[in-house]
Amino acid sequence: MLGADSILAEVGPAGSDVTEVSATAKSFDKSPTPPPTVLRRPAPVVPQDLDDAMIISRRQGESEMISDVIGGSRPVLNSSELSCLLNDTFWREDNFNAESCAESLISALDTKGAKLIADHVKQRVQHYGICVLGLSGGRSPIPAYEKLAEDKDIDWKRVKVFLVDERYVVASEKDSNQRAIIEALISHIPIPPENFIRPNCDVPLNASVSVYNSQIRDLINNVDSDAWVTVMGIGPDGHTASLFPPYDEPEDTLDVIHTNTDVFAITRRITLSLHALEHSGQHIFILTDAGVLDTAYKVDRSPAVPLLDAPGTVVICMEKEK
Ligand SMILES: O=C(O)[C@H](O)[C@@H](O)[C@H](O)[C@H](O)COP(=O)(O)O
DSSP, X not given: OOOHHHHHHHHOSTTOOSOOXXXXXXXXXXXXXXOOOXXXXXXXXXXXXXXXXXXXXXXXXXXXXXXXXXXHHOTTOOHHHHHHHHHHOOOOTTSOOHHHHHHHHHHHHHHHHHHHHHHHHHHHHHHHSOEEEEEOOSSTTHHHHHHHTTOTTOOGGGEEEEESEEESSOTTSTTOHHHHHHHHTGGGSOOOGGGEEOOOTTSOHHHHHHHHHHHHHHHHHHSOGGGXXXXXXXXXXXXXXXXXXXXXXXXXXXXXXXXXXSSSSOOEEEEEOHHHHHTOSOEEEEOSOTHHHHHHHHXXXXXXXXXXXXXXXXXXXXXXXX
């Protein structure tokens, strides 16, 4: 059994925030472009409030309790992530509370995600007077958006928020990405309505794609890449945004396109194309299922890979460094 000291040595100082995950953030001075960043797996998550409970135990009973708790609150977590958690999760054998332990771990990830987004947005606003912030849907980033809404230091008048992709359902449906993002973030922040740019799914699909394409084109034409920050996710099949592998982008593709999937419930999607996503100078991936990283690199032509490999990309998820 490892002692608390050796565990701390392995994971960093007590009280540290979730360990910074990967790539170097792009600098804002105009120094030469840094070399392509090698994606590194994030180091273990060590929630601050568990620092005093770092006695390790790996009894099967506790594993199942954590699995139940995490599985209940965040169903995307899989067994690979769970085993990472168990390897890096510490508790007092006589006073173990699986629920608060799991919640702290998850909360640390969400806080880290929110802080990263907030820091990048503030930097852009400060340096460029504007930030274009792309937000993905899906489940993983939503709690980070909720925490982002609590940050009172962001000048939202200077931020243009757009949707990376949308499921083609009316905005009142539970599967709507814009509904989730409005509920988690937009309805809680002082952002002018015209600064929230998203597809209108109440009109025919082609019309929706066409209008959204013009809006995104307008942003691309008018706002420098360096002022863009885009939050991404990766699906269990290695897709990102609503670009599904194997993905080849035709050269003449527009900035916003319509895609189809037969893997997921909502089949019709509206999404930024890869080249439009590549316009963003900064990508932040928020993943609760670390296994999707492996999937993205293994599947044939995952559109996530060029963005993961882009200079400055940051990935946060609960996975130990290998
Ligand atoms: O509309 C969507 O579903 C997304 O924008 C999509 O690209 C998402 O980011 C991934 O599927 C990951 O989803 P989870 O966060 O739910 O794992």
